Ligand SMILES: Nc1ncnc2c1ncn2[C@@H]1O[C@H](COP(=O)(O)OP(=O)(O)O)[C@@H](O)[C@H]1O
């Protein structure tokens with residue numbers, strides 16, 4: 463779940479990226495966050511992951527109040543999130559399996575837990591035969607599936623994806639979005655940032671639109687026009 | 689974190705060391721230099737201390753008697769000395785006896801022609817009761833008429849104390865400088881390692897790694913470098929000490945400057961080296977990794 467209450471963000475250089483955002487996303491929802499480039503989408507994502515903090519207003523993520531969270535609590539908050547980026551951010555010198563183990567080891571999982579969980583998520587993203595492949599041996603769509611598998615592997619409550627299809631052709635983009643929809647159907651809350659209008663319009667989902675740091679539209683199942 | 693994954697931290701530490709070998713090598717060399725200098729000065733200090741306590745055990749000094757004194761005057765002087773505070777046994781040694789004693793140890797050296805005057809004087813060998821008041825007692829005896837000179841090991845001991853203090857001060861300055869340089873080099877090594885892995889670190893943080901989890905492999909890396917330095921330094925120190933000790937024995941032969949056997953010292957040296965190496969390594973890398981933990 464996400465609660466943004468009158469959130470402002472001004473960067474150190476004076477850029478006002480967010481100007482009073484109110485947003486509520488409940489557990490189990492699927493929401494697109496759309497808007498033109500520079501409108502503040504990534505700024506919202508960074509606020510949610512604790513990478514930056516709000517200049518004003520309240521930010522609550524999966525029950526953690528990020529306004530007064532302790533530094534040591536941030537890792538625990540992040541473990542409730544799966545984060546996906548446009549550029550995949552896989553470790554090139556590790557195999558698919560290695561990348562997933564890396565993510566699980568980070569939170570202290572045992573070898574037994576890894577052996578149980580990794581085949582399951584690889585199967586879920588359709589890469590059950592690719593465990594030993596290296597990222598650079600794979601297509602962009604496959605790499606993003608690995609990133610999705612990694613986001614899922616620690617069983618998060620919510621997945622946050624910042625332009626996950628930005629580097630992919632329309633067919634792969636659709637596949638990835640369909641995969642995210644399926645994962646949401648299994649119970650994981652989903653917030654997907656994108657500025658690809660056609661893609662958004664193929665799904666009948668909640669669309670939150672921002673422009674110049676302000677929320678301009680928030681509608682269930684609505685189409686999105688720039 | 690559910691488990692403390694020691695095997696993982698150690699493996700990561702070693703991998704990192706070999707991925708930037710030159711810097712690691714430089715770091716180890718600096719630590720070795722630092723420890724060797726620290727060790728050499730400390731060993732010198734330990735030996736000087738040893739000599740000091742040896743000297744202090746000889747709670748006896750010699751008072752040389754005026755050449756013009758007669759037997760009866762000497763007897764009177766002995767009485768006077770005995771009555772002094774803090775004086776134990778007093779023994780009269782004639783110059784003939786003294787020379788015979790002296791030559792006994794030096795038959796082969798033909799040095800007797802150059803024997804200093806005092807050696808040829810009649811003297812009193814005086815035992816001091818309380819060592820703490822050694823100098824005070826020597827002065828009281830020297831103040832008596834008829835005592836023209838004295839020789840007290842305690843004096844030598846006092847000279848040694850001055851030397852030791854100077855050596856200790858110099859050692860601390862050098863140790864401070866070298867420790868700072870070692871810390872700096874270790875920090876840079878870690879910084880390099882962390883920079884090379886900044887993407888992995890970012891991914892770890894994104895997946896919810898604690899600061900500790902990110903930090904440990906780097907601390908382990910610093911520890912390994914520090915301990916490697918300590919072990920190399922230990923063997924080098926051993927070799928240097930043995931060589932110096934051997935050279936002293938061959939050239940000097942004077943028992944005042946014989947170094948203690950390394951067998952008596954090696955455990956302490958090794959422990960101190962390992963502890964210092966580990967501390968420098970862990971501190972240096974722990975310090976360097978801090979800024980990579982932001983985000
Ligand atoms: N670290 C930063 N420092 C200063 N300005 C920034 C920073 N990050 C983003 N901005 C600015 O904030 C605004 C919103 O950026 P961003 O949230 O990245 O937009 P979007 O993801 O919607 O393209 C832009 O004007 C951008 O230039």
Ligand SMILES: [Mg+2]
Nearest residue numbers: 503504505624
């Ligand atoms: Mg963006």
